[in-house]
Amino acid sequence: MSPTAATDRLPIVDCDVHPLIKDVTSLYPHLSARWRRHFEDRGARMYARARDRYNHPNRTYRLDALSDKGGPAGSDRDHTLETHIAPFGIATALLLPQEPYGVTTWSDPEAAAAFCSGANDYFHSDWVGHDDRFALAVTVAPQDPAAAAAEIRRRAGETGVVAVQLLLNEQMLGSRWFDPVYEAACENDLPIVLHQSGNEGCYVTSQGPAGGLPRSYGERHVVLTQVGAANIVDMVVGGTFERFPRLKVVMVEWGFSWLTSLLARMDHFWELDPEASPLVRRKPSEYVAEHVTFTTQPLDEPDTLAELQSLFTVPNIDRMLLFSSDYPHYDTDDPDFVIRRIPAAMRSRVCFENAVDVFGDKVLRSLS
Amino acid sequence: MIVDVDRHVTVDRYEELFAHMPLSWRKHFEREEWLGSVTLAADHVRVSDRWRHPAANPLDEPAGDGSIRLLLPHQGLSVNGWSDQVAAKTFLAALNRYVRDTWAADGDRPVVVVSPYDPEWSAAEIRERAAEGDAGAVALPLAGPMLGNPFWSPVYEACVETGLPLVVHFSGVEGRYLGAPPLSGGAHPSALSRMTLMPHLAESTMASLTFEGALVRHPDLRLLFTGFGFTWLPSVLWRLDREWRTFRHDVPWVAEPPSRRVVESMWFSTWPLAEAADTASWADSFTEELRGRIVFGSHAPHDGDAAADADAVVGAGWTDRLRDNGLAALALPAGVAR
Numbered sequence: 230m231s232p233t234a235a236t237d238r239l240p241i242v243d244c245d246v247h248p249l250i251k252d253v254t255s256l257y258p259h260l261s262a263r264w265r266r267h268f269e270d271r272g273a274r275m276y277a278r279a280r281d282r283y284n285h286p287n288r289t290y291r292l293d294a295l296s297d298k299g300g301p302a303g304s305d306r307d308h309t310l311e312t313h314i315a316p317f318g319i320a321t322a323l324l325l326p327q328e329p330y331g332v333t334t335w336s337d338p339e340a341a342a343a344f345c346s347g348a349n350d351y352f353h354s355d356w357v358g359h360d361d362r363f364a365l366a367v368t369v370a371p372q373d374p375a376a377a378a379a380e381i382r383r384r385a386g387e388t389g390v391v392a393v394q395l396l397l398n399e400q401m402l403g404s405r406w407f408d409p410v411y412e413a414a415c416e417n418d419l420p421i422v423l424h425q426s427g428n429e430g431c432y433v434t435s436q437g438p439a440g441g442l443p444r445s446y447g448e449r450h451v452v453l454t455q456v457g458a459a460n461i462v463d464m465v466v467g468g469t470f471e472r473f474p475r476l477k478v479v480m481v482e483w484g485f486s487w488l489t490s491l492l493a494r495m496d497h498f499w500e501l502d503p504e505a506s507p508l509v510r511r512k513p514s515e516y517v518a519e520h521v522t523f524t525t526q527p528l529d530e531p532d533t534l535a536e537l538q539s540l541f542t543v544p545n546i547d548r549m550l551l552f553s554s555d556y557p558h559y560d561t562d563d564p565d566f567v568i569r570r571i572p573a574a575m576r577s578r579v580c581f582e583n584a585v586d587v588f589g590d591k592v593l594r595s596l597s
Numbered sequence: 598m599i600v601d602v603d604r605h606v607t608v609d610r611y612e613e614l615f616a617h618m619p620l621s622w623r624k625h626f627e628r629e630e631w632l633g634s635v636t637l638a639a640d641h642v643r644v645s646d647r648w649r650h651p652a653a654n655p656l657d658e659p660a661g662d663g664s665i666r667l668l669l670p671h672q673g674l675s676v677n678g679w680s681d682q683v684a685a686k687t688f689l690a691a692l693n694r695y696v697r698d699t700w701a702a703d704g705d706r707p708v709v710v711v712s713p714y715d716p717e718w719s720a721a722e723i724r725e726r727a728a729e730g731d732a733g734a735v736a737l738p739l740a741g742p743m744l745g746n747p748f749w750s751p752v753y754e755a756c757v758e759t760g761l762p763l764v765v766h767f768s769g770v771e772g773r774y775l776g777a778p779p780l781s782g783g784a785h786p787s788a789l790s791r792m793t794l795m796p797h798l799a800e801s802t803m804a805s806l807t808f809e810g811a812l813v814r815h816p817d818l819r820l821l822f823t824g825f826g827f828t829w830l831p832s833v834l835w836r837l838d839r840e841w842r843t844f845r846h847d848v849p850w851v852a853e854p855p856s857r858r859v860v861e862s863m864w865f866s867t868w869p870l871a872e873a874a875d876t877a878s879w880a881d882s883f884t885e886e887l888r889g890r891i892v893f894g895s896h897a898p899h900d901g902d903a904a905a906d907a908d909a910v911v912g913a914g915w916t917d918r919l920r921d922n923g924l925a926a927l928a929l930p931a932g933v934a935r
Contacts, residue, residue, distance in 0.1 A: 286844050286846065286847040287844075399783045399784075400783065401782050401783045436781075436782045436783045437779065437781070437782075438781050438797065438801050439771075439772070439778065439779060439780045439781040439794065439797035439798045439800070439801045440739065440743060440778050440779070440797070440798050440801030440802055440805070441742070441743045441778050441779070441801070441805075442743065443743070443801070443804065443805065443808075444743070444745065444746075444805070444808065444809050445808060445844070445847055445848060446844060446847065447808060447840040447841065447843065447844035447847055447848065448804050448805065448808035448809070448840070448848075450836075450840045450844075451800075451804040451808070451833070451836045451837055451840050452781075452797070452800055452801050452804050454836065455781035455782070455794075455797045455800065455801070456781055456782055458781065458782075458794070458797070459780070459781040459782025459783070459785070459790075459794055459797075460782055462782075462785075462789075462790050462793050462794060463782060463783075463785070463790060466787045466789050466790045467787075484832070484836070486831070486832040486835065486882075487829055487832040487833075489828065489875075489878045489879055490796070490826065490828040490829035490832070490872070490879065491793065491829070493828065493872040493873070493874075493875060493878070494792075494793050494796070494826060494869075494872045495789065495793040496872075497869055497871045497872040498789055498792045498793060498869075499789055501900065505788055505789065506787060506788075506789040509789065513789075527839070529832065529835040529836070529839070530835060530838075530839050531831070531835055531882070533884070535881050535882075536831065536835075536881070536882050536884070538881060539831070539879070539880075539881035539882035540882075542877060542878050542879075542881060542882075543878065544875070544878060559843075560843065
């Protein structure tokens with residue numbers, strides 16, 4: 230990857246960078262003695278996907294994200310700064326820790342909350358404290374919403390904390406189960422970030438695509454976007470945005486080209502019989518435009534310029550789109566490649582202005 | 598002249614099917630709760646106690662002026678919510694013959710609904726009904742393995758052999774009945790959610806058919822996706838091709854971009870037309886080739902559209918385009934009804 234003029238001119242907020250820990254021992258200083266002993270004795274499963282069902286045909290990370298110092302791709306903060314952040318002039322990398330995704334497969338809510346809290350503490354002190362270009366979405370587990378709310382309140386005032394990464398099991402985002410989480414997030418002006426955890430389509434406790442079980446990793450990846458769409462629909466129908474009018478949601482890595490058809494269909498069926506959905510008090514698309522943003526990666530790759538331009542005809546998309554790379558995963562989007570394809574008129578909004586709207590000025594800590 | 602690939606017909610009283618059942622099965626079905634369930638099955642979208650439905654109007658006029666209608670006995674689709682997979686075959690056999698005797702006519706061609714639980718039986722049913730000359734298509738309720746699975750080969754072979762396209766249409770119990778195919782995400786008690794998310798069933802089915810090589814094994818199979826709308830197509834085609842480019846070594850039997858199989862083997866009906874009214878938001882993403890895969894499906898009488906609405910809602914020339922596309926989907930020469 231190499232920086233270009235297209236990316237030099239604008240600050241970029243990259244809303245999907247995954248930092249990893251070297252191994253579970255990295256978290257030990259950030260855990261209570263009780264939980265440290267627990268993980269020492271029993272280990273910690275730190276991935277959510279059922280790898281014996283959907284094994285990746287290659288590997289999940291890019292090779293150039295491996296550091297000479299060892300550890301998994303993405304676990305060396307300086308390597309991330311030197312090979313991804315600095316070359317593209319990225320002003321802020323929103324860190325979405327991925328090891329906590331594994332807790333969605335755990336049976337113990339207390340262990341899940343403790344692990345997430347330890348990971349939050351580690352990334353805050355070792356990454357966000359290390360460089361002001363790192364911002365953190367604190368991760369909360371889905372099993373215990375009260376514990377999640379407490380974690381949000383505990384971390385909200387910390388420098389560089391700009392969002393909440395909410396993990397999901399079978400409860401969708403529109404469920405009142407998550408009201409304590411939303412209450413804490415709104416109280417502290419923190420948007421909710423939803424990213425795939427990998428558990429989708431794997432367990433009886435996870436959500437999945439429509440129709441049944443895809444056979445292969447690639448087939449599953451085609452339809453994973455559906456889970457994101459379903460959760461947006463669920464929030465609208467469940468009246469979440471009526472109960473939490475200040476709530477903001479950032480949908481990361483779910484795509485966005487499906488949004489036009491989804492919202493047009495939803496508006497249509499709502500208008501046919503509004504009273505059938507008593508918690509929806511206005512057109513569904515209005516809620517989504519006001520409350521939800523989407524990230525660019527993986528940017529669709531149409532064959533023609535006309536098709537490419539059509540990506541950006543989604544109503545209100547100029548205010549709903551945030552840049553993301555998904556570094557260090559195998560399908561990282563090159564900032565130069567992506568930003569050059571975004572219409573010039575909305576480039577600054579996608580690069581950073583929409584991020585400021587969602588996360589607040591604090592997301593540009595390195596520029597202040 | 599119009600080609601309507603998604604006209605529904607409804608049985609008002611299940612007792613009317615008894616004439617097409619052996620006596621022993623008639624005795625089995627002659628029970629109050631099953632006979633009463635005709636209204637539940639007639640509630641096509643099975644959406645909720647809150648959702649209003651227009652009254653189902655009967656098929657009271659012939660297609661006329663050379664028009665063609667595929668008549669889908671939609672209650673048959675609901676066997677994908679049945680627990681008794683054996684009884685479902687008897688029900689479908691009776692339903693198919695009742696539809697033949699009641700509604701088949703010049704231009705009105707019944708869709709033969711087959712069992713998702715017994716592909717061999719379904720293949721035999723297709724061949725038997727096709728031999729009678731009036732069938733227009735085959736509908737396979739969604740249940741069991743995804744449609745890309747070789748499990749379905751007997752059904753596909755029978756469709757190809759008889760020249761009948763395969764209709765994919767939701768029954769309304771998807772995402773609602775335990776054991777029926779799920780919708781995306783988790784459980785959706787809301788009718789609005791389920792209707793909004795139904796197109797994901799089509800997306801997943803297309804991904805299965807293309808990635809699992811069903812259309813490599815059955816290149817002459819034609820598929821009609823009805824009731825799912827169509828404006829979502831470019832998005833899923835881009836994803837299909839991208840994932841294939843990334844992982845093609847994992848599916849070596851897929852030798853060309855999956856979108857090729859879609860634009861060569863699949864058609865998609867228009868209902869509900871109103872969701873496509875904002876043409877500026879989708880028209881540029883539709884290549885001419887993809888426009889050739891859109892066919893008119895009224896979905897009548899369930900909040901049905903009129904063919905004449907196409908020009909007004911989607912744009913000038915679409916009514917003619919939909920007719921021509923419909924003839925191609927049914928493998929009929931332009932201007933020839935039957």
